[in-house]
Amino acid sequence: MNQTHIQVIDAFLFLYVILTARSREIRWYQAALIALFGFLLAGTPFSYPVWAIVQAVGSLFFG
DSSP states (O other), X not given: OOXXXXXXXXXXXXXXXXXXXXXTSSOHHHHHHHHHHHHHHHXXXXXXXXXXXXXXXXXXXXX
16 A cells, blocks of 8 residues: 555545544544544655644653
Protein backbone atom coordinates (compact mmCIF):
# COMPACT_ATOMS: atom_id res chain seq x y z
CA MET A 1 0.00 0.00 0.00
CA ASN A 2 1.53 3.29 -1.03
CA GLN A 3 0.96 6.82 0.27
CA THR A 4 -1.79 7.57 -2.28
CA HIS A 5 -3.86 4.60 -1.14
CA ILE A 6 -3.49 5.66 2.48
CA GLN A 7 -4.59 9.21 1.67
CA VAL A 8 -7.68 7.99 -0.21
CA ILE A 9 -8.69 5.70 2.65
CA ASP A 10 -8.05 8.48 5.15
CA ALA A 11 -10.17 10.91 3.12
CA PHE A 12 -13.03 8.40 3.07
CA LEU A 13 -12.82 7.92 6.84
CA PHE A 14 -12.71 11.71 7.33
CA LEU A 15 -15.89 12.04 5.27
CA TYR A 16 -17.49 9.27 7.31
CA VAL A 17 -16.67 11.08 10.56
CA ILE A 18 -18.13 14.33 9.22
CA LEU A 19 -21.35 12.62 8.18
CA THR A 20 -21.58 10.84 11.54
CA ALA A 21 -21.11 14.14 13.38
CA ARG A 22 -23.77 15.81 11.24
CA SER A 23 -26.22 13.07 12.12
CA ARG A 24 -25.61 13.98 15.80
CA GLU A 25 -24.53 10.46 16.76
CA ILE A 26 -21.27 11.90 18.13
CA ARG A 27 -20.36 15.39 19.31
CA TRP A 28 -18.21 17.78 17.25
CA TYR A 29 -15.17 17.50 19.54
CA GLN A 30 -15.29 13.71 19.31
CA ALA A 31 -15.36 14.00 15.52
CA ALA A 32 -12.39 16.39 15.62
CA LEU A 33 -10.37 13.98 17.77
CA ILE A 34 -11.22 11.05 15.55
CA ALA A 35 -10.15 12.99 12.45
CA LEU A 36 -6.90 14.22 14.01
CA PHE A 37 -5.87 10.82 15.29
CA GLY A 38 -6.87 9.29 11.95
CA PHE A 39 -4.42 11.59 10.19
CA LEU A 40 -1.81 10.79 12.83
CA LEU A 41 -2.20 7.04 12.37
CA ALA A 42 -2.27 7.28 8.58
CA GLY A 43 1.13 8.96 8.49
CA THR A 44 0.13 11.55 5.93
CA PRO A 45 2.06 14.82 5.68
CA PHE A 46 -0.64 16.39 7.87
CA SER A 47 0.33 14.03 10.69
CA TYR A 48 3.34 16.16 11.64
CA PRO A 49 1.31 19.23 12.68
CA VAL A 50 -1.20 16.93 14.38
CA TRP A 51 1.61 15.33 16.37
CA ALA A 52 2.82 18.81 17.37
CA ILE A 53 -0.70 19.61 18.63
CA VAL A 54 -0.85 16.35 20.57
CA GLN A 55 2.52 17.08 22.16
CA ALA A 56 1.52 20.66 23.06
CA VAL A 57 -1.75 19.55 24.67
CA GLY A 58 -0.02 16.65 26.40
CA SER A 59 2.63 18.93 27.84
CA LEU A 60 -0.11 21.09 29.38
CA PHE A 61 -1.53 18.11 31.23
CA PHE A 62 1.56 16.05 31.95
CA GLY A 63 4.33 18.63 32.11
